[in-house]
Amino acid sequence: MAIPISYNLRNMRLRKGLTAMTALGIALTVATAVFLMALVAGLNKAFATTGDAQNVLALRKGSDAEMNGGFSLDTVQTLRSLPGVAKTADGQPMVSGELVTIIVLPRKDGTGEVNVTVRGTRPVGIAIRPNIKLAEGRWFHSGQREIVVSKSIHGRFAQSDIGQSMRFGKGDWTVVGVFDSGGSAYDSEIWGDVNQMQSDFDRMGGVSSVYLRAVDTASAVTLAQRINDDQRLHLDGVLETAYYGKQTKSGDTIKFVGTFVAFIMAIGSSFAAMNTMYAAVAYRSREIATLRILGFSRFSILTCFVLESLLLSLLGAAGGILMMIPFNGMQTGTQNQSTFSEVVFALHMTPGVVITAVLFAVTMGFIGGLAPAWHAARQEILVALRG
Amino acid sequence: MSAVSEIQNAGNGAVGNRNIVVQARGVSKIFRRDAFEVTALDNVSIDIAAGEFVALMGPSGSGKTTLLNMIAAIDRPTSGQLLVLSEDIFLLNDEQTARWRNEHVGYIFQTFNLMPVLTAFENVELPLLLTNLTQQQRRDHVTTALRLVGLGDRMHHLPRQLSGGQEQRVAIARAIVTDPTLIIADEPTGDLDSHSATEVLEILKRLNENFQKTVVMVTHDPHAASYAHVVRHLEKGMLLPIGG
Ligand SMILES: Nc1ncnc2c1ncn2[C@@H]1O[C@H](COP(=O)(O)OP(=O)(O)OP(=O)(O)O)[C@@H](O)[C@H]1O
Ligand SMILES: [Mg+2]
Numbered sequence: 001m002a003i004p005i006s007y008n009l010r011n012m013r014l015r016k017g018l019t020a021m022t023a024l025g026i027a028l029t030v031a032t033a034v035f036l037m038a039l040v041a042g043l044n045k046a047f048a049t050t051g052d053a054q055n056v057l058a059l060r061k062g063s064d065a066e067m068n069g070g071f072s073l074d075t076v077q078t079l080r081s082l083p084g085v086a087k088t089a090d091g092q093p094m095v096s097g098e099l100v101t102i103i104v105l106p107r108k109d110g111t112g113e114v115n116v117t118v119r120g121t122r123p124v125g126i127a128i129r130p131n132i133k134l135a136e137g138r139w140f141h142s143g144q145r146e147i148v149v150s151k152s153i154h155g156r157f158a159q160s161d162i163g164q165s166m167r168f169g170k171g172d173w174t175v176v177g178v179f180d181s182g183g184s185a186y187d188s189e190i191w192g193d194v195n196q197m198q199s200d201f202d203r204m205g206g207v208s209s210v211y212l213r214a215v216d217t218a219s220a221v222t223l224a225q226r227i228n229d230d231q232r233l234h235l236d237g238v239l240e241t242a243y244y245g246k247q248t249k250s251g252d253t254i255k256f257v258g259t260f261v262a263f264i265m266a267i268g269s270s271f272a273a274m275n276t277m278y279a280a281v282a283y284r285s286r287e288i289a290t291l292r293i294l295g296f297s298r299f300s301i302l303t304c305f306v307l308e309s310l311l312l313s314l315l316g317a318a319g320g321i322l323m324m325i326p327f328n329g330m331q332t333g334t335q336n337q338s339t340f341s342e343v344v345f346a347l348h349m350t351p352g353v354v355i356t357a358v359l360f361a362v363t364m365g366f367i368g369g370l371a372p373a374w375h376a377a378r379q380e381i382l383v384a385l386r387g
Numbered sequence: 388m389s390a391v392s393e394i395q396n397a398g399n400g401a402v403g404n405r406n407i408v409v410q411a412r413g414v415s416k417i418f419r420r421d422a423f424e425v426t427a428l429d430n431v432s433i434d435i436a437a438g439e440f441v442a443l444m445g446p447s448g449s450g451k452t453t454l455l456n457m458i459a460a461i462d463r464p465t466s467g468q469l470l471v472l473s474e475d476i477f478l479l480n481d482e483q484t485a486r487w488r489n490e491h492v493g494y495i496f497q498t499f500n501l502m503p504v505l506t507a508f509e510n511v512e513l514p515l516l517l518t519n520l521t522q523q524q525r526r527d528h529v530t531t532a533l534r535l536v537g538l539g540d541r542m543h544h545l546p547r548q549l550s551g552g553q554e555q556r557v558a559i560a561r562a563i564v565t566d567p568t569l570i571i572a573d574e575p576t577g578d579l580d581s582h583s584a585t586e587v588l589e590i591l592k593r594l595n596e597n598f599q600k601t602v603v604m605v606t607h608d609p610h611a612a613s614y615a616h617v618v619r620h621l622e623k624g625m626l627l628p629i630g631g
Contacts (some may be wrong), residue, residue, distance in 0.1 A: 002516070003513075003516070004509070004516065006504075006509070007504060007505060010505070013504075014503070014504055286498075286500060287500070289500075290496070290500040290502075291513070292485065293459070293461060293488065293494050294488075294489065294494075294517075295485045295486060295488050295489020295490075295514055295565075296485065296517065297481065297485045297486075299482075381461050381462075382456065382461065
């Protein structure tokens with residue numbers, strides 16, 4: 001059996017000032033890492049949970065974003081007649097030609113204006129997205145200047161309450177409902193009647209993308225392939241899930257900058273831990289010599305001090321994670337790199353984020369603790385006894 | 388079955404009363420530091436028999452601690468031969484030396500050297516953590532050792548809650564808890580008042596007489612030395628002849 005862990009814990013408590021300062025340094029680093037990882041996790045969730053494996057999205061060939069599209073009514077008609085497309089109860093193909101554009105809206109808190117995606121759709125478009133639920137009010141009526149806003153738009157933008165109106169396109173639009181898409185990318189959108197939108201944005205008859213619901217997931221794959229292969233259509237067919245999955249690259253910049261910042265901070269924290277552990281070794285030099293004389297091996301001493309550094313870093317990890325818990329679920333926005341509109345998402349402290357944060361801290365503790373522990377173990381008993 | 392009877396058994400066991408516990412032949416130790424050379428031990432030869440109580444005296448810097456450190460395998464001689472418990476301890480590697488010391492030697496320091504954050508009980512338990520004893524067995528041994536030094540009622544006190552004499556008695560309990568053959572004490576009463584010193588010396592005497600421990604003790608104090616059977620003097624690293 002090794003030197004008991006209570007020996008480490010009580011020594012840490014004995015020098016609580018130094019322990020607290022070092023743990024705080026580690027905690028801040030961990031908090032930063034948790035923040036960035038939760039940000040990326042939230043962003044990934046927004047895109048990864050968007051889409052239904054039964055839905056296929058048709059886009060103009062070569063365009064990677066929905067709003068780059070723009071194709072004719074003929075094309076939409078051809079798509080409606082493709083085999084494998086599901087039908088509504090009254091026999092209509094579940095195909096929705098939609099118009100997606102970007103508008104600028106002022107934030108509720110007065111911190112400026114942001115790009116927001118507006119989607120012109122129709123009842124069948126709502127029907128092919130069963131994951132989207134009405135949270136308040138009602139859906140827009142065809143032929144009316146009515147809009148339904150997502151929950152997070154409702155929370156973040158001015159004039160977004162039911163009964164209020166927003167001004168864009170050629171005039172005012174009345175908010176008649178709020179929808180909830182469960183944290184998906186649709187959560188950053190405003191929906192209205194496609195025909196009204198077409199006239200407001202001078203795009204009569206034009207749609208930017210077409211959504212098709214297949215009878216099942218296998219047919220969806222075939223359908224997407226078929227759209228791709230059809231030379232006359234000149235369209236790309238992608239699964240809705242794949243389309244939104246690809247857009248997670250919006251998180252790449254955050255990931256890169258975040259990793260860099262966390263890395264620099266980690267170096268600092270490792271040095272702080274190292275410094276503290278060197279002080280601990282120097283301070284307890286005589287105790288180390290005594291332990292050796294009692295029969296503890298150099299290896300036991302090494303383990304003892306590495307362990308103490310790990311405990312220090314775990315304390316820091318706990319602190320850092322606790323600091324970030326109040327921010328879990330907090331909503332924020334970023335610009336979607338494909339559509340240049342704002343994507344709203346929540347900080348998401350997944351178990352993966354927490355585990356990574358703990359491992360991150362433990363790595364700092366290990367790197368910081370190894371050299372001092374090595375020094376402690378290497379010392380000659382006689383030299384240490386004098387120290 | 389108590390640890391005390393185990394201690395007694397060991398005393399009469401493998402190493403018989405007539406056996407030589409420490410056998411030094413021409414042991415020298417030269418410390419080199421930069422251009423300086425200090426001869427701390429100069430051709431020292433000594434035999435210490437099992438069950439003996441030896442006091443080492445001599446002026447400061449005469450090599451007393453250095454000799455103790457050789458016997459406890461904490462330091463190596465520059466030349467000469469040293470057998471402790473018939474073992475050439477300097478043939479052992481680091482790990483083996485540590486284990487050997489844990490099993491056979493109890494070391495008592497002038498400055499007690501207890502772990503300040505551990506209670507008396509936990510301090511005494513430390514050397515037992517290296518053995519295969521169960522927790523219950525360890526508890527029994529620690530309790531026995533602490534009772535033996537008269538601290539059965541101070542087991543859960545921290546060192547700073549104890550007097551110097553009590554701290555040294557905890558250190559003695561720690562030194563004997565593994566039931567070693569050899570007890571080495573470097574000025575064990577050097578930091579104590581005369582009352583506490585006498586208590587400590589009485590305990591060492593009891594360990595020697597009742598439990599057949601071999602005791603090698605360094606001291607400056609003639610009163611302390613009077614507890615020993617044999618008093619040997621060191622001067623400038625040389626061991627003076629008996630009675631010299
Ligand atoms: N690690 C060392 N490096 C260099 N010189 C040393 C070392 N240890 C001891 N010495 C020297 O060896 C000599 C003997 O030292 P030692 O500690 O054995 O003396 P001592 O008899 O125990 O003295 P004291 O009564 O003061 O404790 C001294 O001159 C000392 O300076
Ligand atoms: Mg000395």
